Amino acid sequence: MSETHGPAGIIVIAQAATPGTLPAESGVEIAVPPGEAHGGGFPPFDVHTFPSQLLWLVIAFAALYLLMSRIALPRIANILEERHDRIADDIEEAGKLKAESEAAALAYEKALASARNKAHGIATETRDTLAAEAETRRKSLEADLNVKLAAAEVQIAATKTAAMANVRGIAVEAAGAIVDTLIGTTPAPGAVEEAVDTAIKG
């Protein structure tokens, strides 16, 4: 069937010679030669169509160029530029915010450090005050105790002296009684006292 043109042409010629003899088929075959109606050849090389094509191409392409350069392309360029600007703005804004947040973080760190220092100071101060207070209280207490101790010692000494005095009296009485019981005569109190004193001292 690749021999499309050849046989078709032959049949058409045959049909022309014998009109009306090939009714059904001829109808189809006659449709073949639009190839001949192309102006006798290959359409792209048909110079008769050139002026029309050129004319309309010039008009159409000029219209396209104007529509593109005046309307469509500036529009797209605008959109792209807007986006570009917006992105640049956003990046700048983000940078600014980042710097701000960094500064805030720094300030926070600083505040925290100073607060810590302050707290430390307060703690030290408190501790010192408390220590000093405790010291004074301890000292006063100690002094107090010392006074009491001294008083107690004095009292003890007094009591001891008194007791010793009592011991002498008892010894004198006991010696007098013992002598009385042993020899039946009561010695002179002066002599007994003398003897007891000698014994105590001895």
Place this chain on the structure above:
Amino acid sequence: MASGSVIDPIHQFQIIKIVELGQPGGVELAFTNSAAFMFGIVALVFFFLTFATRGRTLVPGRLQSMAELSYEFVASTVRGSAGNEGMKFFPLVFSLFIFVLTANMVGMIPYAFTVTSHLIVTAALALLVILTVIIYGFVRHGTHFLHLFVPSGVPAFLLPFMVVIEVISFLSRPISLSLRLFANMLAGHIAMKVFAGFIVMMTASGVVGWFGAVLPLAMVVALTALEFLVAALQAYVFAVLTCIYLNDALHPGH
């Protein structure tokens, strides 16, 4: 087999007159299917780009992403090939790229006409590029633009040959630029039509043909994928070469 009438791989390139405009000055003018598709492409591109960017949202949706992507893709291509100075040609390169791309893609729709499959169209676009290069080159650099054809550091006895070669290479640019696009679109569409035709022919020949048609069907599927690739690639190639040529206009010294 009568189905031969259906399989005419050239038929898709036919220019059909929609409105005859007479023959002013002996030149045949008409509003054709090609013209209709050209305006359709312009309208499609414009409405897509404006509709996609109607929200002007900061975070783009799908359509806006596509519009922005096409913009940035072409912009980076222009910057990469012609530098920041080349951005003054950005609307031109973008228009060329989007026109060729859309024309190629629209041509992939079954029964649609492929505007870029006509040599006169691609040649006109290529000439637009080259004329822009030449005119801008002379306006901007004056005769210094001619240094483009005089490579530096070449021995004096070789210089005439080099100049001739440079001139030929410069003149062949619009030819290669237009032919590359035209031939790619034409050949691809013909190949697809031919293989698709095989399917029709085989299936018409009965049950065996139904199984036989699997091969050309697979071929057509593969070719369709390839054609989409070619459609995008050729638009890109056209845009990149435009940028490279414009770079010559901006910086003519070698």
